Amino acid sequence: MKTYREENYLKAVYQLANHDKSKTVSPTDIANWLEVKPPTVLEKLAILVKKGYVTYNKFDGARLTTTGKDIALNIVRRHRIWETYLYKELKFSWSEVHEIAEQLEHINSDKLIDRIYDVIGNPDFDPHGDPIPNKQGKLPKSDRRPLSQSIKGCKCVVLGVSEHSEVFLNYLTELKIGLNDKLIVEQINAYDDSLKLSTKTKEHILMSAKAAQQILVQCIKPNCACK
Amino acid sequence: MKTYREENYLKAVYQLANHDKSKTVSPTDIANWLEVKPPTVLEKLAILVKKGYVTYNKFDGARLTTTGKDIALNIVRRHRIWETYLYKELKFSWSEVHEIAEQLEHINSDKLIDRIYDVIGNPDFDPHGDPIPNKQGKLPKSDRRPLSQSIKGCKCVVLGVSEHSEVFLNYLTELKIGLNDKLIVEQINAYDDSLKLSTKTKEHILMSAKAAQQILVQCIKPNCACK
DNA sequence: TAATAAAATTAGGTTAACCTAACTATTTAA
DNA sequence: TTAAATAGTTAGGTTAACCTAATTTTATTA
Numbered sequence: 001m002k003t004y005r006e007e008n009y010l011k012a013v014y015q016l017a018n019h020d021k022s023k024t025v026s027p028t029d030i031a032n033w034l035e036v037k038p039p040t041v042l043e044k045l046a047i048l049v050k051k052g053y054v055t056y057n058k059f060d061g062a063r064l065t066t067t068g069k070d071i072a073l074n075i076v077r078r079h080r081i082w083e084t085y086l087y088k089e090l091k092f093s094w095s096e097v098h099e100i101a102e103q104l105e106h107i108n109s110d111k112l113i114d115r116i117y118d119v120i121g122n123p124d125f126d127p128h129g130d131p132i133p134n135k136q137g138k139l140p141k142s143d144r145r146p147l148s149q150s151i152k153g154c155k156c157v158v159l160g161v162s163e164h165s166e167v168f169l170n171y172l173t174e175l176k177i178g179l180n181d182k183l184i185v186e187q188i189n190a191y192d193d194s195l196k197l198s199t200k201t202k203e204h205i206l207m208s209a210k211a212a213q214q215i216l217v218q219c220i221k222p223n224c225a226c227k
Numbered sequence: 228m229k230t231y232r233e234e235n236y237l238k239a240v241y242q243l244a245n246h247d248k249s250k251t252v253s254p255t256d257i258a259n260w261l262e263v264k265p266p267t268v269l270e271k272l273a274i275l276v277k278k279g280y281v282t283y284n285k286f287d288g289a290r291l292t293t294t295g296k297d298i299a300l301n302i303v304r305r306h307r308i309w310e311t312y313l314y315k316e317l318k319f320s321w322s323e324v325h326e327i328a329e330q331l332e333h334i335n336s337d338k339l340i341d342r343i344y345d346v347i348g349n350p351d352f353d354p355h356g357d358p359i360p361n362k363q364g365k366l367p368k369s370d371r372r373p374l375s376q377s378i379k380g381c382k383c384v385v386l387g388v389s390e391h392s393e394v395f396l397n398y399l400t401e402l403k404i405g406l407n408d409k410l411i412v413e414q415i416n417a418y419d420d421s422l423k424l425s426t427k428t429k430e431h432i433l434m435s436a437k438a439a440q441q442i443l444v445q446c447i448k449p450n451c452a453c454k
Numbered sequence: 455t456a457a458t459a460a461a462a463t464t465a466g467g468t469t470a471a472c473c474t475a476a477c478t479a480t481t482t483a484a
Numbered sequence: 485t486t487a488a489a490t491a492g493t494t495a496g497g498t499t500a501a502c503c504t505a506a507t508t509t510t511a512t513t514a
Contacts, residue, residue, distance in 0.1 A: 005501075028461060040502055042463065047500090058462065058509085090342045100336050107330050115317045232471075255491060267472055269493065274470090285479090285492065 004106040007075050008034060009044050010053060013062050014072035024061030073137035078113055079105040080126040080133075085116045087127045094127070094173075095166040129160020129179050129216060147183070148193065148212035151226045154185040156217035163214040171211065176201055183217065231333040234302050235261060236271050237280060240289050241299035251288030300364035305340055306332040307353040307360075312343045314354045321354070321400075322393040356387020356406050356443060374410070375420065375439035378453045381412040383444035390441040398438065403428055410444065 012033045016025045023029075027041040034041070045062055048054045053068030064072055082101040086092040092100070124140035125131055131139045144159045158181045161168070172178070177199065186204070187196035193209035219226050239260045243252045250256075254268040261268070272289055275281045280295030291299055309328040313319040319327070351367035352358055358366045371386045385408045388395070399405070404426065413431070414423035420436035446453050 003500090026461075027463090036501085037503065038462070039464080039504085043501075086339075090339070090346070092338075092342070096338070100334070100339055103334050103336070107327070107334075109327050109330070111319075111323070112313075112317070112327055115319070119317070230470090253491075254493090263471085264473065265492070266474085266494080270471075 002071065005044075006048070006053075007071065007106060009041075009048060010064065010068050010072040011075045011079075013054060013064055014069065014076065017063070024059070025063070026061050030062065070137045073133040073139075074135075075105050077133040077135075077137075078107075080130055081113055081117050081120070083128070084120050084123060084126045084132070088120050089116075094169045097127075098164060125160070127179070128164060129158070143218050144216040145218075145227070146213045147185075147195070147207075147215040147217045148209055149227055150185045150188075150195075150212075150217070150219065151224075152185055152188050153221070154219055154224055154226045155221040156183050156185070156219050157181070158183060158215060159218050160216040161214055162216060168211070168214060172215075175205055175207070177205075177215070182220070229298060232271075233275070233280075234298065234333060236268075236275060237291065237295050237299040238302045238306075240281060240291055241296065241303065244290070251286070252290070253288050257289065297364045300360040300366075301362075302332050304360040304362075304364075305334075307357055308340055308344050308347070310355070311347050311350060311353045311359070315347050316343075321396045324354075325391060352387070354406065355391060356385070370445050371443040372445075372454075373440045374412075374422070374434075374442040374444045375436055376454055377412045377415075377422075377439075377444070377446070378451075379412055379415050380448070381446055381451055381453045382448040383410050383412070383446050384408070385410060385442060386445050387443040388441055389443055395438070395441060399442075402432055402434070404432075404442070409447070 009030070012030050013025050016029050016033060027038045027045065030041045030045075031038045045054060045056045048068070049056055052065055053071065054062050054064055056062045079101050082104040083097040086097040086100055086104075087094070123132065125142070129144075131142055133139050142159060146162070147156065147158075150156060158177060158179055160179070161172070177183070181199055184198045185195055186198055189195070193212075195207045195209070195212050197205040197207055199205065236257070239257050240252050243256050243260060254265045254272065257268045257272075258265045272281060272283045275295070276283055279292055280298065281289050281291055283289045306328050309331040310324040313324040313327055313331075314321070350359065352369070356371075358369055360366050369386060373389070374383065374385075377383060385404060385406055387406070388399070404410070408426055411425045412422055413425055416422070420439075422434045422436070422439050424432040424434055426432065
């Protein structure tokens with residue numbers, strides 16, 4: 001039996017591991033993420049280890065086993081499907097969908113998920129550009145990297161954002177930058193790495209390196225030297 | 228803070244009280260309904276009494292206070308809105324909606340409920356004909372009573388069912404009797420109280436008293452002597 | 455590298471929500 | 485009307501999920 005708490009612990013491990021792949025997932029990280037105290041996490045980790053969902057030791061931190069990852073990906077799937085549904089079908093805004101999806105993701109009905117996934121047209125990506133795992137837990141391929149890694153002259157398409165905060169999303173809306181928009185990097189300021197961009201609708205957009213790090217793009221300029 | 232368990236206890240008291248208004252709601256009734264043991268119920272009742280949601284004593288059983296009733300009716304509201312939504316928008320069948328709505332009713336987002344209530348067209352009744360309480364916990368008026376109380380010659384409109392089991396609903400579907408259908412009572416068998424009915428599409432339908440007790444109707448024959 | 459800070463861990467405690475077993479009070483029925 | 489059955493209650497126990505405080509490890513930095 002998987003309770004919603006157990007699901008949340010597994011999802012936390014998954015998300016923390018993916019957020020920074022170079023770092024191990026420590027009990028303290030999980031505790032901060034879930035807003036509980038480290039001893040609570042240790043206790044739960046022991047249970048998850050016993051159930052075969054994670055491995056844990058002080059040096060490698062917590063890692064999901066294959067089974068654990070399957071469960072985590074299924075919750076991520078449900079979350080992203082609900083977010084898309086709330087956004088597209090029920091006309092919720094960017095900033096509202098996450099919190100409600102956090103609750104809805106724990107509703108236990110495959111048929112319901114299948115049904116709403118059909119209604120939204122079986123997309124591969126949610127409205128943030130995040131990939132929706134399939135039923136087998138496989139993520140659709142997408143070659144995304146931060147806009148900040150672009151070089152001058154690069155032409156990219158916006159495929160997502162790595163920050164989901166309201167203030168950031170509103171900032172993008174103001175700049176009229178949205179999913180699937182094409183950006184041309186006109187200039188990169190060598191001093192602070194800020195960018196000058198142009199889009200179809202707007203030219204000479206100035207953007208800080210900080211913001212550019214949160215925008216995920218794919219280069220579509222043939223033979224571009226960008227990484 | 229209202230947990231989903233607390234919500235379920237209050238809903239149970241509400242439903243048991245409404246199911247048989249002449250009977251008090253005993254700890255054992257609640258225990259059977261929620262599939263827990265009586266001591267568990269007693270314990271929870273003490274908490275609910277302390278919180279001011281119910282009153283309890285051995286002789287009157289459990290009764291909801293005004294506050295408790297407001298909470299219970301809000302859950303009933305959410306449940307019936309979700310059932311209608313699942314049925315009408317997501318094309319779930321009669322027999323599937325209840326179980327999923329049992330989970331969805333605990334999702335805490337007034338905005339979500341408002342949104343889906345709008346989508347289904349702000350109806351007063353759910354697909355079982357059960358009234359949907361408004362936000363203030365007021366039930367829409369409906370004058371319903373069992374078909375079994377009809378007399379010969381009575382003409383009634385079907386406004387609901389008091390049994391929601393799959394087998395019963397399938398039986399009605401077979402007889403082509405649905406919500407808002409009109410029935411004429413041709414004959415009542417004095418021996419076993421079985422009825423002979425006719426509808427627009429079918430004549431001489433035989434129905435047991437048992438089934439007729441579960442169908443809720445309103446008489447639409449002017450000056451009918453039925454009760 | 456020794457002192458300090460931070461993280462991991464252990465020990466022990468709380469609360470909610472469940473349980474069984476035993477007992478008491480109330481009904482029901484012989 | 486008394487014995488048997490049923491319902492209500494109390495006592496005491498378990499587990500999950502949290503906690504704080506104290507201790508041990510590990511990492512950082514002066």
